[in-house]
Amino acid sequence: MKKVGGRLLLLALVVVLSVIFFIPSYQPLYQGLPAWVKQVMPNKGITLGLDLQGGIHLVMEVDEDRAVEIAVDRSVVSLQDVLLDKKIPVESVARTGPTQITIQFQNGELKAQIQKMIDDYPIFSETESAGSANKLVWELREAEGKRIKDSAINQALETIRNRIDQFGVAEPIVLRQGLKQIVVQLPGVKEPKRARDLIKETALLEFKMLDEDNQAKFDLPARIPKDKEADVLKQVEGKLPEGDQILFERGVDKDTGREYRIPYLVKKRVMLTGDVLNDAKVSIGQFNDPYVSITFDGKGGREFERITGDNIKKRMAVVLDNTIYSAPVIQDRITGGHAQITGNFSMQEANDLAIVLRAGALPAPLKIIQDLTVGPSLGKDSIEKGIQATLFAGAMVVIFMIVYYRLSGVIADFALMLNLLCLIGALSALNATLTLPGIAGIVLTIGMGVDSNVLIFERIREELRLGKAVRLAVDGGYDKALLTIVDSHVTTLITGVALFLFGTGPIKGFAVTLCLGIGINLFTALIGTKVIFDLLNQRHKVGQLSI
Amino acid sequence: MLEILGKTSIDFMGKRRWAFLFSGIMVLLGIIALIQIGRGAANLGIDFSGGTAVQLKFDQPIRIDEARKVLEANGLGNAELQEFGQDNKLLIRLKASTTIEEKIADRVVAVFTKEFSSNHFVVDSSTEIGPTIGSKLQEDALIAIVISFAGIILYVAARFELRFGIAAALATFHDVLAVLGAFYLLDKEITLLVVTALLTLAGYSMTDTVVVFDRIRENLRMRRRETEETIINNAVNQVLSRTIVTSLTVVLVLIPLTLAGGEVLHDFSLALLGGVIFGTYSSIFVASPLLLLWPGASGRMLKGS
Numbered sequence: 003m004k005k006v007g008g009r010l011l012l013l014a015l016v017v018v019l020s021v022i023f024f025i026p027s028y029q030p031l032y033q034g035l036p037a038w039v040k041q042v043m044p045n046k047g048i049t050l051g052l053d054l055q056g057g058i059h060l061v062m063e064v065d066e067d068r069a070v071e072i073a074v075d076r077s078v079v080s081l082q083d084v085l086l087d088k089k090i091p092v093e094s095v096a097r098t099g100p101t102q103i104t105i106q107f108q109n110g111e112l113k114a115q116i117q118k119m120i121d122d123y124p125i126f127s128e129t130e131s132a133g134s135a136n137k138l139v140w141e142l143r144e145a146e147g148k149r150i151k152d153s154a155i156n157q158a159l160e161t162i163r164n165r166i167d168q169f170g171v172a173e174p175i176v177l178r179q180g181l182k183q184i185v186v187q188l189p190g191v192k193e194p195k196r197a198r199d200l201i202k203e204t205a206l207l208e209f210k211m212l213d214e215d216n217q218a219k220f221d222l223p224a225r226i227p228k229d230k231e232a233d234v235l236k237q238v239e240g241k242l243p244e245g246d247q248i249l250f251e252r253g254v255d256k257d258t259g260r261e262y263r264i265p266y267l268v269k270k271r272v273m274l275t276g277d278v279l280n281d282a283k284v285s286i287g288q289f290n291d292p293y294v295s296i297t298f299d300g301k302g303g304r305e306f307e308r309i310t311g312d313n314i315k316k317r318m319a320v321v322l323d324n325t326i327y328s329a330p331v332i333q334d335r336i337t338g339g340h341a342q343i344t345g346n347f348s349m350q351e352a353n354d355l356a357i358v359l360r361a362g363a364l365p366a367p368l369k370i371i372q373d374l375t376v377g378p379s380l381g382k383d384s385i386e387k388g389i390q391a392t393l394f395a396g397a398m399v400v401i402f403m404i405v406y407y408r409l410s411g412v413i414a415d416f417a418l419m420l421n422l423l424c425l426i427g428a429l430s431a432l433n434a435t436l437t438l439p440g441i442a443g444i445v446l447t448i449g450m451g452v453d454s455n456v457l458i459f460e461r462i463r464e465e466l467r468l469g470k471a472v473r474l475a476v477d478g479g480y481d482k483a484l485l486t487i488v489d490s491h492v493t494t495l496i497t498g499v500a501l502f503l504f505g506t507g508p509i510k511g512f513a514v515t516l517c518l519g520i521g522i523n524l525f526t527a528l529i530g531t532k533v534i535f536d537l538l539n540q541r542h543k544v545g546q547l548s549i
Numbered sequence: 550m551l552e553i554l555g556k557t558s559i560d561f562m563g564k565r566r567w568a569f570l571f572s573g574i575m576v577l578l579g580i581i582a583l584i585q586i587g588r589g590a591a592n593l594g595i596d597f598s599g600g601t602a603v604q605l606k607f608d609q610p611i612r613i614d615e616a617r618k619v620l621e622a623n624g625l626g627n628a629e630l631q632e633f634g635q636d637n638k639l640l641i642r643l644k645a646s647t648t649i650e651e652k653i654a655d656r657v658v659a660v661f662t663k664e665f666s667s668n669h670f671v672v673d674s675s676t677e678i679g680p681t682i683g684s685k686l687q688e689d690a691l692i693a694i695v696i697s698f699a700g701i702i703l704y705v706a707a708r709f710e711l712r713f714g715i716a717a718a719l720a721t722f723h724d725v726l727a728v729l730g731a732f733y734l735l736d737k738e739i740t741l742l743v744v745t746a747l748l749t750l751a752g753y754s755m756t757d758t759v760v761v762f763d764r765i766r767e768n769l770r771m772r773r774r775e776t777e778e779t780i781i782n783n784a785v786n787q788v789l790s791r792t793i794v795t796s797l798t799v800v801l802v803l804i805p806l807t808l809a810g811g812e813v814l815h816d817f818s819l820a821l822l823g824g825v826i827f828g829t830y831s832s833i834f835v836a837s838p839l840l841l842l843w844p845g846a847s848g849r850m851l852k853g854s
């Protein structure tokens with residue numbers, strides 16, 4: 003028999019730690035603590051999931067018409083590129099209605115040539131109204147419009163799911179409601195505004211060239227306060243060169259901390275979009291300023307290399323949702339498919355930007371049309387009933403163990419409590435979100451905990467039947483049960499780890515409690531109860547074991 | 550000492566033909582259920598199938614349990630209810646979608662108008678809703694399950710022998726399919742909670758099987774003169790009291806949950822209850838006899854003796 007002192011100390015330490023971590027999960031107790039205690043204590047605990055506690059309920063609407071316009075705009079840009087490449091001189095290519103493109107040209111002989119190009123844009127059809135010799139009007143086919151709208155909402159759904167996943171909100175509900183609405187429910191989010199912004203941001207990343215040749219013609223102010231953008235736009239209204247627009251760079255004054263805007267004349271043509279991103283992550287610059295470094299995919303990387311190679315010494319704007327984040331001068335051809343987005347970010351802003359860039363852009367802006375606090379999705383009444391039934395069931399097990407195994411049953415019950423305490427402590431320490439699937443994981447590990455004790459006790463009984471002395475029987479029982487317990491736990495742990503690594507949502511919630519519970523089980527079954535048996539043996543030299 | 554069972558020597562292996570027949574039927578049922586789920590023809594919960602959401606705003610606070618009772622009395626028992634903190638709002642999600650004859654939302658409104666005549670309400674919104682479990686989540690879950698099975702087979706094969714790994718995985722699969730099949734037969738709704746229960750029972754069944762296997766392995770090492778069939782029979786008998794006590798304890802937990810845990814927990818607990826019964830049965834009557842099916846196993850002595 004080994005010494006018990008060290009193991010007892012370990013046991014006590016685990017209990018104390020569990021209690022300390024658990025306290026913030028129980029707000030009435032936590033709030034009652036003196037301020038100085040709160041300062042040194044962990045301040046976050048378990049969050050209860052949507053099914054158990056509720057959270058925020060957002061109903062959003064996808065601006066479908068805008069999605070169609072964006073798709074048409076994209077065709078306009080692509081058509082402009084092709085015309086430029088083929089050196090076909092046209093006067094203008096523009097979207098002239100929600101679903102209409104008008105192409106104007108001086109030279110009427112070009113008409114047949116341009117007319118043929120519609121073959122490459124099968125989502126459009128030529129309208130008859132274009133009787134003029136110098137004009138062509140393309141109209142988006144109705145079926146295509148419908149398809150774009152439908153895919154816009156599905157894409158928005160997936161994008162929002164991705165973003166929330168990466169934001170680290172456990173087990174949200176994201177679903178499509180009706181034809182163009184999306185419902186999002188988030189459990190007990192600590193920063194609801196940040197979560198909302200993260201969901202809503204369109205996150206359309208574009209690279210555009212500044213029109214430096216023409217910028218001088220306009221007497222653009224160097225720096226304007228935030229919210230004064232409209233004044234600048236009014237000043238230049240109607241005077242902008244064809245294919246140009248004014249966009250604003252955002253900045254923060256280091257001294258006053260106030261936000262300002264810098265207007266730039268930018269070519270409308272989109273050189274590259276965020277579609278070609280592979281990854282986006284936060285990095286820290288040399289002055290401790292966070293920025294987002296992005297990696298293009300193969301095609302995007304080659305394209306980026308070509309664009310930067312063609313535009314050395316010119317300025318390129320990094321535009322996100324029509325705001326310029328930075329407009330650096332291209333020093334050299336950029337190979338390797340990496341780029342940076344800088345722009346006076348706080349750490350949190352940089353983090354959120356990386357998330358939305360990774361998750362992809364929304365196909366169209368979203369409008370929040372309902373924003374409510376919602377109760378538990380399982381219904382308050384069911385939860386109350388469930389808690390009562392669980393307490394009753396727990397009591398039954400405790401009593402059963404004592405009736406069947408007597409004093410040893412008490413020890414097993416102690417192990418059970420220890421198990422629960424440690425598990426709740428560990429979940430609190432991880433700031434986990436507890437949902438019903440998570441509780442199912444706890445139930446399973448508690449079942450396994452009981453099983454471990456039953457295994458050990460049955461083995462001890464077998465040893466006793468063979469006529470062994472109590473101390474030898476206890477040691478023998480533990481030794482023989484050890485391998486079984488380890489094997490059964492490791493097998494279940496493998497399931498748990500696989501579910502944790504590859505599962506999402508509720509599957510993951512289940513896996514987290516399962517994995518933690520199994521680890522804790524091994525500890526309580528092999529060390530927790532053994533040390534008590536040893537203690538009993540040491541103190542009393544028991545001749546008979548109550549088992 | 551209090552004992553449920555004394556020393557037993559039941560010939561479990563001798564009954565394996567009957568067990569295989571019964572299990573075969575259950576597995577077949579489970580496979581049919583799986584196919585029906587895949588085709589979308591099974592009774593899938595709102596999490597998977599989508600349905601209708603009706604949001605009502607009442608003048609006075611409404612008790613969610615009363616609302617549930619009233620819906621159930623009018624044949625809308627599988628509604629999911631959720632209340633909003635402010636404004637006495639109630640969100641009712643129903644699986645059934647609108648048919649040509651009747652709009653399901655109208656039926657909900659009619660029920661509340663009739664039963665809560667003193668508490669006036671307006672319909673905030675009433676729309677079709679999509680499933681909360683996206684296809685990606687389903688795919689992820691499937692991948693996770695396949696990988697965990699592979700992991701289990703590998704681990705058990707490494708710790709025991711390959712046939713133990715395969716038998717354990719098959720037995721676990723059997724239990725999940727059997728419960729799924731039973732639910733399909735009873736026309737129970739397959740909700741997210743039921744799926745969670747299936748995962749939980751897979752874990753339980755696995756543990757149970759490994760415990761029995763462990764004893765078989767131990768006996769295989771010690772008693773080299775007997776046939777494997779006898780050794781396995783003895784091992785199962787030796788762990789029988791443990792098997793019964795553990796299963797009984799878990800059943801003890803699940804019966805109150807099934808009977809009094811409320812409508813929402815009922816199916817979840819029922820699936821777990823089925824899982825414990827099948828899990829216990831399968832570790833004795835499926836997993837262990839499967840070991841004997843391995844080519845040449847039933848009559849042979851242990852290698853290396």
